[in-house]
Amino acid sequence: MLKILIPSILLLPSTWLTPQKYLWTTTLSYSLLIASASLMWLATPSETGWSFLNCLMASDPISTPLLVLTCWLLPLMVLASQNHLMLEPINRQRTFISLLISLQIFLILAFSATELIMFYIMFEATLIPTLIIITRWGNQMERLNAGTYFLFYTLAGSLPLLIALLLLQNSTGTLSFFTIPYLPSTCSTPWAHKMWWTACLLAFLIKMPLYGAHLWLPKAHVEAPIAGSMILAAVLLKLGGYGMMRILIILDPLTKELSYPFIILALWGVIMTGSICLRQTDLKALIAYSSVSHMGLVAAGILIQTPWAFTGALILMIAHGLTSSALFCLANTNYERTHSRTMILARGLQTLLPLTAVWWFIATLANLALPPLPNLMGELMIITSLFNWSMWTLILTGLGTLITAGYSLYMFLMTQHGQLPHHLISLNPPHSREHLLLTLHLMPLLLLILKPELIWGWNA
Amino acid sequence: MAPLIYSALIISLGLGTTMTFASTHWYLAWMGIEINTLAIIPLMAQNHIPRAIEATTKYFFVQATASATLLFAGISNAFLTGQWDITYTPYTLTSTLITLALAMKIGLAPLHSWMPEVMQGLNLLTGLILSTWQKLAPLYLIYQIQPNNPNIFIALGLMSIIVGGWGGFNQVQLRKILAYSSIAHLGWMILILSFSPPLALLTIIIYILMTFSLFSSFMLTRTTHINSLSTTWAKIPILTISTPLILLSLGGLPPLAGFMPKWMILQELTKQSLCPLATMAALSSLFSLYFYLRLSYAMTLTMPPNNPAGTLPWRLNPQHNTLPLALTTTSTICLLPMTPAIMSLMPF
Numbered sequence: 001m002l003k004i005l006i007p008s009i010l011l012l013p014s015t016w017l018t019p020q021k022y023l024w025t026t027t028l029s030y031s032l033l034i035a036s037a038s039l040m041w042l043a044t045p046s047e048t049g050w051s052f053l054n055c056l057m058a059s060d061p062i063s064t065p066l067l068v069l070t071c072w073l074l075p076l077m078v079l080a081s082q083n084h085l086m087l088e089p090i091n092r093q094r095t096f097i098s099l100l101i102s103l104q105i106f107l108i109l110a111f112s113a114t115e116l117i118m119f120y121i122m123f124e125a126t127l128i129p130t131l132i133i134i135t136r137w138g139n140q141m142e143r144l145n146a147g148t149y150f151l152f153y154t155l156a157g158s159l160p161l162l163i164a165l166l167l168l169q170n171s172t173g174t175l176s177f178f179t180i181p182y183l184p185s186t187c188s189t190p191w192a193h194k195m196w197w198t199a200c201l202l203a204f205l206i207k208m209p210l211y212g213a214h215l216w217l218p219k220a221h222v223e224a225p226i227a228g229s230m231i232l233a234a235v236l237l238k239l240g241g242y243g244m245m246r247i248l249i250i251l252d253p254l255t256k257e258l259s260y261p262f263i264i265l266a267l268w269g270v271i272m273t274g275s276i277c278l279r280q281t282d283l284k285a286l287i288a289y290s291s292v293s294h295m296g297l298v299a300a301g302i303l304i305q306t307p308w309a310f311t312g313a314l315i316l317m318i319a320h321g322l323t324s325s326a327l328f329c330l331a332n333t334n335y336e337r338t339h340s341r342t343m344i345l346a347r348g349l350q351t352l353l354p355l356t357a358v359w360w361f362i363a364t365l366a367n368l369a370l371p372p373l374p375n376l377m378g379e380l381m382i383i384t385s386l387f388n389w390s391m392w393t394l395i396l397t398g399l400g401t402l403i404t405a406g407y408s409l410y411m412f413l414m415t416q417h418g419q420l421p422h423h424l425i426s427l428n429p430p431h432s433r434e435h436l437l438l439t440l441h442l443m444p445l446l447l448l449i450l451k452p453e454l455i456w457g458w459n460a
Numbered sequence: 461m462a463p464l465i466y467s468a469l470i471i472s473l474g475l476g477t478t479m480t481f482a483s484t485h486w487y488l489a490w491m492g493i494e495i496n497t498l499a500i501i502p503l504m505a506q507n508h509i510p511r512a513i514e515a516t517t518k519y520f521f522v523q524a525t526a527s528a529t530l531l532f533a534g535i536s537n538a539f540l541t542g543q544w545d546i547t548y549t550p551y552t553l554t555s556t557l558i559t560l561a562l563a564m565k566i567g568l569a570p571l572h573s574w575m576p577e578v579m580q581g582l583n584l585l586t587g588l589i590l591s592t593w594q595k596l597a598p599l600y601l602i603y604q605i606q607p608n609n610p611n612i613f614i615a616l617g618l619m620s621i622i623v624g625g626w627g628g629f630n631q632v633q634l635r636k637i638l639a640y641s642s643i644a645h646l647g648w649m650i651l652i653l654s655f656s657p658p659l660a661l662l663t664i665i666i667y668i669l670m671t672f673s674l675f676s677s678f679m680l681t682r683t684t685h686i687n688s689l690s691t692t693w694a695k696i697p698i699l700t701i702s703t704p705l706i707l708l709s710l711g712g713l714p715p716l717a718g719f720m721p722k723w724m725i726l727q728e729l730t731k732q733s734l735c736p737l738a739t740m741a742a743l744s745s746l747f748s749l750y751f752y753l754r755l756s757y758a759m760t761l762t763m764p765p766n767n768p769a770g771t772l773p774w775r776l777n778p779q780h781n782t783l784p785l786a787l788t789t790t791s792t793i794c795l796l797p798m799t800p801a802i803m804s805l806m807p808f
Contacts, residue, residue: 091697120714121719127713128708128713128715132760135757144761147753147757147761148750148753151749152746155746156746159746162742163726163739163742166738167730170730192735
């Protein structure tokens with residue numbers, strides 16, 4: 001575990017000490033090295049489930065795919081930010097990269113934490129670098145509002161979580177993941193128990209986000225620079241999902257009744273946010289709402305707590321992370337050329353940028369869950385287990401799949417097909433850097449078709 | 461100010477607090493507090509501008525009222541119990557009166573109205589002394605009276621956290637914001653004082669570290685208004701990184717050190733089965749986080765080349781010794797992993 005964490009921490013001094021000429025090369029190559037070393041976590045032969053243990057950090061089949069995704073994302077973020085940061089003073093470039101690296105450190109510590117309070121502190125610690133990335137390097141005036149919404153929505157949910165965890169620690173004496181599944185359930189008065197249940201889950205539901213508390217997400221995703229959008233969409237939302245998976249173990253048996261409103265809200269959110277996507281004019285907002293839609297499905301899957309649902313949720317989290325991040329990178333290629341996120345201003349790009357159109361095609365197909373991509377595997381498993389839980393959910397999930405296909409196709413047709421608008425006479429051709437970036441996003445997604453056991457979680 | 465007079469006043473400040481710390485008799489405790497008040501009055505008025513004199517007068521009236529009430533309560537206690545020990549206050553009347561008098565001394569809600577006005581009229585150094593040193597003696601006395609009924613502390617504490625957060629919402633003057641932040645943090649201290657005095661000690665030590673670094677950052681750039689914060693990037697660029705972190709630490713965000721007292725206090729409150737209170741206190745501290753965040757927006761997050769929000773002032777060389785600032789800033793940002801070590805030092 002430390003083999004990856006310590007090099008990540010030491011990336012910070014190397015960012016500050018590298019000469020200006022080699023800054024981006026160095027950070028990119030070292031973070032790629034760390035990312036390839038992190039693939040060792042995927043080999044988890046241990047029978048107890050936990051591997052690469054020390055007292056404070058461990059990895060198990062649920063956290064491993066998320067850890068590898070986190071480590072994989074840092075070189076991608078460095079690659080994506082290179083262009084828009086080139087004009088800034090060198091120290092600010094170094095500060096930006098340091099923020100990305102510190103995010104990776106906190107995320108590694110969060111996903112590999114073996115104790116709930118450590119997980120909580122790292123969960124909260126990811127807020128500060130993300131806040132600074134969004135509000136300092138975002139491009140529009142609304143970014144201040146976005147940062148405030150982001151911080152306060154998450155904190156309003158996580159402070160009750162802290163109190164719930166402290167309550168749990170008082171009654172059970174420990175909060176270690178190793179022993180929590182075997183503890184007797186803490187019962188108090190029915191009302192207090194319900195409050196405690198809600199307090200435990202609320203922070204993660206807001207982070208996922210659940211449909212009713214999702215307002216921070218379109219703001220934050222849209223106003224963030226590309227690296228901020230990537231890390232938000234790919235990993236930070238999954239922190240909520242991972243937290244829910246870990247904490248639901250101790251929340252039985254109340255979950256059977258109390259999770260109803262949240263499952264309904266999540267499924268309804270799939271449809272609502274999908275419908276909003278169909279009417280969006282802002283490309284990044286479309287991708288942001290699509291994230292809410294997919295995460296609604298994940299939330300519903302996690303809340304019904306069956307093995308297939310957990311597996312489907314985990315697969316969808318990883319697949320959605322890669323897909324959403326790829327879509328944000330593609331939106332960023334549009335933004336860097338036209339400095340606008342409005343979709344109708346950049347139509348018909350297949351004529352001008354045919355190679356990028358290939359990436360748009362693959363990313364769109366991944367977003368609408370085309371077989372045999374892992375997106376479909378995740379969605380199908382969640383839909384099947386939801387059907388098993390209650391057959392009426394099929395209406396909502398089926399409609400959701402239809403709307404997802406609708407808006408993904410809308411996004412693709414709007415940006416790629418049709419006539420070029422008259423004001424676009426030439427755009428810069430795609431850089432090799434952008435092609436590399438999208439390859440590194442979509443190649444793991446395609447390779448995961450061949451070995452999905454890596455992201456199956458406990459059902460391996 | 462002449463060096464001799466200045467040093468006499470500073471020594472008297474120290475003498476006053478030390479006398480209160482060393483006392484077991486009500487007269488001596490009250491005398492120490494009076495010496496403190498009298499020593500800081502000339503320090504507050506050293507500027508000779510009307511605003512400073514107004515602040516000094518307000519402070520004097522409030523503190524005189526509080527001291528008189530304190531003396532009255534001490535004498536009543538002596539009358540009722542027959543002895544002058546400050547630790548023996550079995551009667552609710554006297555202990556409540558003492559608590560309220562001392563609450564007025566340090567500026568807890570609902571006796572807090574003087575705090576922002578007084579702080580606004582002072583220069584930053586005197587404001588620092590007011591919000592850190594002047595709180596020590598009264599807090600010590602509140603601990604010493606050993607109340608058996610924690611209700612008044614909980615009420616004072618929760619009200620202070622809410623008022624300290626809500627009151628600072630539309631302030632643009634930095635000293636008033638710091639006054640409200642002081643009220644909120646004192647609320648946390650009072651909240652936990654009856655359950656675990658060592659945690660109150662931890663809170664005030666961490667609070668002194670954080671406030672010291674924040675005041676020192678403002679002293680270094682001589683800013684007293686939100687608008688003048690926005691040119692910090694031109695004067696001392698490193699402050700644009702450290703000050704937002706200090707502000708977020710004051711707001712209690714992990715992984716910064718300001719989270720430590722809140723975490724420990726919430727843990728103690730949940731151990732005492734006061735979960736709704738803990739939830740209310742935690743969520744009320746989000747109010748103060750809002751205006752700390754606004755300060756960091758003004759200072760760092762709207763830095764050029766994005767949105768310059770203020771006009772450029774004269775840039776003079778910083779004359780202060782920056783070593784205390786460096787030390788306190790480092791502890792404010794990095795002290796959270798030391799929590800087990802610090803908790804083991806606390807006497808339980």
